[in-house]
Amino acid sequence: MRATWRWVRSDLRTHRGEALFAVLATAGVIASLLLSAALLGYAADPWQRVFNQSRGGHVWLHGRGGPDGFDPAALAPLASLDEVAAVSGPFRTAAATLETSGTRADVVLRATGTRPPDTARPLLTEGHWLTAGDRPDQIVLERALARTLWAGPGETVTVTLAGRDGPTTRTLYVTGVAETAEPRYRAGGGGGVGWILPGTLDRLAPAVTGQSVGLRLKDPDDTGYAVQRAVTLLGAERVDRVTTWQQAKADAGGDDRLLGQIFAAFGLASLLAASVAVAGAVRARIRGQAGDIAVLKAVGFTPGQVIRGFLLQHLGFAVAGAALATAATLTCGRWIPGSVGEAVALWPGMPGHRAAVAGVPAAAVLLIAAATALAAWRAGRVPPVPAARSAHPAARPLSALGRRALGLRLSPVLVLGWRSAFTAPGRARALGATARLALPIALMTVALVAWSTLGQFRTDPARMGRAAALTVRTEQPPAAPTAPPADPEAVLEAVPGVADAVPGAEFLALVPGQTGTITLRGLGTTGAPYPHTIAEGRAPEGPDEAVAGQGLLDLLGVRVGEWVRMTVEGRPQILHLVGRSIEPDHGGRVVSTTLDTLRDGVPGLRPAFHALVLRPGADPRRVAAAVAAAGREKAEVRGAADPADAPDAPRGVLAALVAVLALIALVELLTLIGTGVRDRVRDLLALRAIGLTPRQIGAAVVTAAALTALAAAVLGTAAGAALGHRLVDAEAAATGLGAGVARLPGAAVLGGLVLAVTVTGALAALAPAVRTARRRLVDSAGETL
Structure with missing residues (x-):
């Protein structure tokens, strides 16, 4: 030892x-x-x-305001509970409705100061926080709420509160957009949060307010016990709602x-x-x-x-x-x-x-x-x-192809570089080195496939199941006896930028056995169908035909071509699945048919909304404003949720992954070049002895490295494109979105990757090539023995 x-x-x-x-x-x-x-x-x-x-x-505790709200004497002891690390609030709140450009959303207005709270602090992503300046009526919107309203810093929103003396309407100036760890805004699933100054809330709702208080715990596992103690301390009759992390x-x-x-x-x-x-x-x-x-x-x-x-x-x-x-x-x-x-x-x-x-x-x-x-x-x-x-690896003799290439007066540098890269000193070792270098390049290509697929949410939303960019819900009053009934489709299609207005209705349905809930949609009619994104089978054309998302197929264990039975509002509905569609909503647990099919079971069914398919290049925000201005009835316009709009969309992470893989590929490339030069040093010295110049020897080393990098890049991009396509589709199918969404990068991107790897290989070989070209026979006598 x-x-x-x-x-x-x-x-x-x-x-x-x-x-x-x-x-x-x-x-x-x-x-x-x-x-x-x-x-x-x-x-x-x-x-x-x-x-x-x-x-x-x-934990967030929500209660009523005034004498029926939280007892002020009980709020202070909340911080002294053993499970509580910090308290945020209490904050006065009020339920309201925000509207801009024809889009409405429920909101909970929360009064706070000009400085964000230390605990449960909203994280600004755009604009700035509330200030006590010239604009007293300011608001900071939660990010999902701001995206739904298409509202950003510098714009205005209209707020409406239902008070005892009637509704109160006021215009608020948006100063910022913030992220929060509380439940975010979802259409029809609860209001988002808007932060305003206490003076603004006093002017909007001087009497009708609520209260909210947040608790940060020492141990998240104690949430249930902490909620019980906090509710007991405040009084169960004063707590309307509790939300947890x-x-x-x-x-x-x-x-x-x-x-x-x-x-x-x-x-x-x-x-x-x-x-x-x-x-x-x-x-x-x-x-x-x-x-x-x-x-x-x-x-x-x-x-x-x-x-x-x-x-x-x-x-x-x-x-x-x-x-x-x-x-x-x-x-x-x-x-x-x-x-x-x-x-x-x-x-x-x-x-x-x-x-x-x-x-x-x-x-x-x-x-x-x-x-x-x-x-x-x-x-x-x-x-x-x-x-x-x-x-020492034995050198292989020059192949017949190499001798023929030299006989055709092809550049000896290219011939010797090819021989060094793929035939000497061992073909199996050269192929193994090329495969090792191709591995990180293949993973880089997979990352580019994921990048391109996510980009489709912006560039080609129809392929991702987002053919309709807007959804319009109208409050239609009864028509006058002498007035002809209005045609909402014609009114909407007359709006500039709208290509088609597809009527629709949506219901919750129970699967066989009543063990799960799915979404049943009726979209379009037999004569004017909705443009579903079909990944398998075909679109519904006849009665009782439907398409379903991957999540629904997995839930029911059925395939395209089978019949499914569900219960809708107490009545049975049997549909023939003729296709699989790309469904980004509700985990893919959606079955879609035509309104005509639903009307067979519910006579007189009226559309609950209209899905608007826009013309190419149309701005959804401008179209929403035009719809609100053109409609005679009160219209609520909502945009389709777009995961790529989030500021934490993973493109930056994919770029970082590509950088990591590039470093790994560089380490492998440097190892490959150093090993190749060391293994072929006797061949290079022999070539020097028979008359090759130092420049030709160095060029042969660079050519061998470039050819190896080129072969690895071509192999890696081809394998990565195939693997990435299968991987993205497999993961999309596992999450309910459904296979068929993967998109390969453009030929220019893949060609640029191959070119970048090849050039990097040539540049990385420059220093070893210069050292090899400068070596003398007397300095390497031991290596020729």
Whole structure:
């Protein structure tokens, strides 16, 4: 053992540069993986990020105002409860309706000061907070509410409150948009939050107000017990409603399942690619020391001592690199500009933080150890000095194709570069190196496929099941006896920018066995059908025909072509599923038919809304304002929810993943180039001896690296495009959206990736090529033996 340690120390002193590269390469890759894990948690669980960043409340208690509201004497003891860490409020509130550009939404107005509260603090994403300036009637909107109203900083909204003396209407100036960890606004599912100054609330609702108070707990698991104690302390008769962090997280988490699963797959694949790259560098270093190993065997080292020596040495490199990466990421990562630093700063409060910090480096070290053990075992089989020549890869003779290419006066640099890249010293080894380099490139291509797919929500919403950009609900009063009935479709289609107004109705239905609820929609008529996005089968054309989302097919265990039975408002409804549509709403648990089919069971059924299909290039916001101005009845216009509109949309995370994979590919490329130059040094020196100039030798090295990078890039992009298409479709099907949404990047993007990898390979080979071209035969006599 003492001899082994002495050899390890001597080897480290002799090869300081290689040892430093091994440690830094391992540290860089593991640091990139840790940053990637932080970014994945940052993007895949945005609610938790907002909750941690805003010090959100675990429990919100809502009650009435005035003498029937919370007892002021009982509010102070809330902070002294053992389970409570901090209290936010109490805040006076009022239920109201906001309207702008023909779009209306319910809102809970919350009176607060010119400084946001420390606990449950709204996070501004646009504009600024409330100020006591020249504009007294100000409001800050919750992000989902602002997106529904198409309202941003600098615009105005109309607020209406139902008071004792009649409704009160006032115009409010929007100063900002903020995120909150409370349940967000959903159409028909509860109002969002709007923050106003206390003076504004006094002018709007001087008497009719409510109260809300938020509690931040020491332990989230004590939520149920803390709610019981708080309600008992305040008085159960004074508490109208209680919302908890579990409800808010469940409300916000439904739209992120697809992203979370894709990111988890990316994380595992990136870990594998990083381990393969670092393990390849370890194997290359061991191969490069074949001559030293032969000498060790000659002086008496046993194969076991050689194996132990390499294992100890390279495990030390891996552990040192992992420790350096972990320490650097946790201490300095928060200072990185942009979302990366913010993600690292918030990471300790995210679920799975400790597991990721311990698991990512440990998994990388274990995979590196496994690869090192295999390479060390091969090192133990290296023969001693008499067979030293076999330790060097034997050069293959020039193939017939190469000789023919030279006979055709093709550039010898190109011929020798091709031979170096794919035939010498071993075809299997060259193919293996190309495959290892192609792995991170394939994952980069998968990331680009995910990027392109998410971009369809903006560029091609019809393909993502969003053919209708707007939904209009009208309050139609009874027509006068002498007035002809109005045609709402004709009125809406006359609005500039509207291509089609499709009538529709929506019901909740029970599945067979009454164990689950689905959504039944009637859209369009037999003569004017709705343009469903059909991924399988066809659109409904005849009576009792329908299309369903993937979530409904999975729930009922049926396929396209079968009949399904459901219960709608106490009556049975039997439909023939003739197709599968892309359904981004309600987890895909939607079945859609025509209004004519629903009218067979409900005579006189009137449309509850109209889905507006816009003309290409039409602005939904302007069309909504035009619809509100053109309609004779009160119209409520709502836009389709667009996951890509969220500021935490994962494009930045996908870009960071591409950067991580690019670093992994660079490590593999540098290893491949260094190994190739070392393995072919005898061939290059022989070429120097028969008359090739140093410039030609350097050009051959660069050409070999560029050709290898080109082959890996073509292989990686082709495999990544196929894999990404299947992966995105599989994850979309698992989340209920349905397969058929994946979109490949454009040819220009894939071609640019191939070109970038090829150029990077050529540039990375410049320095080794210059060193090789400057070598003299007398400096490398030992390598030619």
